[in-house]
Amino acid sequence: MTCREAVRKLYDYIDNELDNATTEKIKRHLELCRLCCDQFEFEKTLKELVHKCCESAKAPAVLKDKISKCLNP
Amino acid sequence: MQENRREQEKKREFEELFVPLLDNLYNIALRMTRNSKDAEDLVQEAYLKAYRFFHRFERGTNARAWILTILTNTFRTKYRKKKQEPDMVDFQAIENFCLADEMVKVIKASDKSEAKGVGEVVKLLKDYVSDDIIKALEAVPEQFRLAVLLSDVEGFSYQEIAEILNVSVGTVKSRIFRGRKILQKQLWDFARERGIIRDGKI
Numbered sequence: 283m284t285c286r287e288a289v290r291k292l293y294d295y296i297d298n299e300l301d302n303a304t305t306e307k308i309k310r311h312l313e314l315c316r317l318c319c320d321q322f323e324f325e326k327t328l329k330e331l332v333h334k335c336c337e338s339a340k341a342p343a344v345l346k347d348k349i350s351k352c353l354n355p
Numbered sequence: 356m357q358e359n360r361r362e363q364e365k366k367r368e369f370e371e372l373f374v375p376l377l378d379n380l381y382n383i384a385l386r387m388t389r390n391s392k393d394a395e396d397l398v399q400e401a402y403l404k405a406y407r408f409f410h411r412f413e414r415g416t417n418a419r420a421w422i423l424t425i426l427t428n429t430f431r432t433k434y435r436k437k438k439q440e441p442d443m444v445d446f447q448a449i450e451n452f453c454l455a456d457e458m459v460k461v462i463k464a465s466d467k468s469e470a471k472g473v474g475e476v477v478k479l480l481k482d483y484v485s486d487d488i489i490k491a492l493e494a495v496p497e498q499f500r501l502a503v504l505l506s507d508v509e510g511f512s513y514q515e516i517a518e519i520l521n522v523s524v525g526t527v528k529s530r531i532f533r534g535r536k537i538l539q540k541q542l543w544d545f546a547r548e549r550g551i552i553r554d555g556k557i
Contacts, residue, residue: 284550289377292387292529293531293532293535295529296397296505297512297513298512299448299512299513312410313528320455320476320477321453322465324454324455324480324489325455325535326478326537327477327481328454328480329506329536330473330506331480331481331483331488332488332492332503332504332507332508332538333507333508333510334381334485335488335492336382336489336492336504336507336508337378337382337491337508338382338485339378339381339382339385340375340378340381341380341381341398342395343379344395345377345381345395345398346374346377348395348399348534349377349398349399349402349403352399352402352403352404352406353366353369353370353406354366354476
């Protein structure tokens with residue numbers, strides 16, 4: 283697999299959209315190619331950061347009450 | 356009497372399935388509406404609609420995907436355009452933008468040793484605080500932002516996102532791609548505005 287081919291599949295890879303054979307091919311390429319490995323690591327880290335920043339808010343208690351009241355008038 | 360018992364049973368089943376998802380919905384709503392007041396209203400409306408149409412929910416299918424479909428539809432019809440959305444983005448300019456490459460360039464220009472240069476970018480990325488990431492994300496136009504959130508935050512597959520948004524998988528991929536590029540461009544602009552990167556150097 284060339285760098286070009288690997289990078290074209292970068293998002294499919296970090297989003298777990300590839301079949302096992304292709305995933306393995308990319309893994310092997312990443313073991314050999316420092317440049318691609320860093321780029322993949324970078325995109326994966328950004329994905330994780332977005333996840334972390336956007337899952338931390340807790341729904342306010344007042345919202346829970348409101349919904350509960352609407353269901354149990 | 357029997358009617359009443361059936362209603363109670365329906366309510367109990369609904370609450371068991373959907374109340375545990377409240378924080379998930381609130382987080383997505385917060386990032387889409389960009390303020391807590393609208394986010395609360397949006398979530399409340401989604402729950403009421405979900406309850407009203409609960410008979411259409413197919414038991415055994417993904418409850419989180421189902422209620423998020425209702426939430427995103429409600430958002431689209433009611434909340435979009437309420438607040439000024441970011442200007443349309445010049446896609447040609449961002450299509451090839453790569454934050455990692457830009458960072459590598461400044462690291463090299465800053466005379467850091469070649470050996471650790473490329474690996475440094477992940478560290479630089481981690482220097483962004485939560486507020487930066489959120490601000491950058493909120494500057495991404497909503498249709499791209501939503502696709503990125505459903506993938507990165509909720510962990511849905513492209514196929515699931517396609518069903519939630521009622522678009523093709525190809526469209527989902529293109530929205531996620533563009534959304535991430537715009538996000539990276541925003542983060543890059545922040546770094547420059549704040550003087551973290553000056554004259555092309557760190």
